[in-house]
Amino acid sequence: MKPLSLLLAVALALVTAVSAGPAVIECWMVEDAGGGRLTKKPAALLLRQGPGTPPPRPDLEPELYLKVHDPAGALQAAFRRYPSDAPAPHCELSHYVPFPASANWARGLTSEQSCPRSLEGTWLMVSISSSIFRLSSLLRVQSEPQPEPALITLATAVLTVLTHSPVPRIQLGQDALLDLNFAYMPPTSEAATSLAPGPPPFGLEWRHQHLGKGHLLLAATPGLCEQMPTPQEGAVAFAAWDDDEPWGPWTGNGTLWLPAVRPFQEGAYLATIHLPYLQGQVTLELAVQKPPKVSLMPAPLVWAPPGEAPPELVCHVSHYYPSKGLEVEWELRGGPEGSFQKAEGQRWLSALRHHSDGSVSLSAHLQPIPVTAKHHGARYACRVHHPTLPALGRSAEVTLEVAGLSGPSLEDGVGLFLSAFLLLGLIKALGWAVAYKSTLKDSEEKKV
Structure with a gap:
């Protein structure tokens, strides 16, 4: 049983390691070098440590090899479900100085006249971005590196702000839910006990930037009686702490809801x-x-005599967004040169037509070349490629009938039968009418 128990323990350890995410995050320390220049130095965040001492990193300065204590667990939780095959996230460190909020609506958060002593010391801001999540975390750094076999600096994650939807793609006219979570732990025990039990008041700010312009979308200070700016564009925020533990850590929610989004609402949303x-x-x-x-006209058939060109084909591409990135291809399927080939002929695009909902439409035109008997039964198709469509795009097609090469179809037979039936009925009706008039005339003559 011992080998089985050992194997089970190893398997559990592997599962735990995978589910916990990466232990070390490689970063860059970005500093201002003056004259508009920036310098970058390699750095690393040690989020988890196995048994023993931290792994040595002689390639890093001790001040830039950070062992992060994460009392709220927000950093580790963000990486816990990070796909193993996903690209490594981009991580940057920069110096941070605590300062009061400048907006009038947030001044109620800073009742003290100066920054409290509990916030003194060295602070760093870590920004991590990927296609999976984005986060920003304020780290309070211990003054001196630890004299361990591997020189390392201790840091505590105090405030972490996180979104799991960094690049939301919303269908035009549908509601948008912009996810935001945050976690806070007072930097020192003195800072925690100096305040009333429970989570502190906080401010939530959402700003929208697009095409070089920005504006305040929504602001809130739950628990404070402050005059708030009016929310714009129907925005609603779910601003609240998730728990009320007396001394922390605490987690909160600041998710933003936008109803029936329009194209002008694209762009960057800054959540603070x-x-x-x-x-x-x-x-x-x-x-x-x-x-x-996508639709193609005329449909479902186009007709042409041998040696002449079919009528102009019009591919209607309607109600799409964004307007950029659209491509239209013309294909001839089942023609004389194989099952698929590029359709020949003169082609052009119409101007964009704009709709009230912000979407656009256009028409693609093709004037095919003259056809031969070999083209009979071939299909003209327009294939549309757009960033919102799968790789193969979306297509519509019509069938080509060459005159004199097709027998009557089932639809033609049904049409002929109905026409003959109606004609027979009309003839009988006329016969009855003539017979009735003749009978009526004979009866009148007899009376005379």
């Missing part, structure tokens, strides 16, 4: 959590989209 003298911010990139509808 304000605490007294501390701010954490993440950016989401909202994209609005709508896949095109």
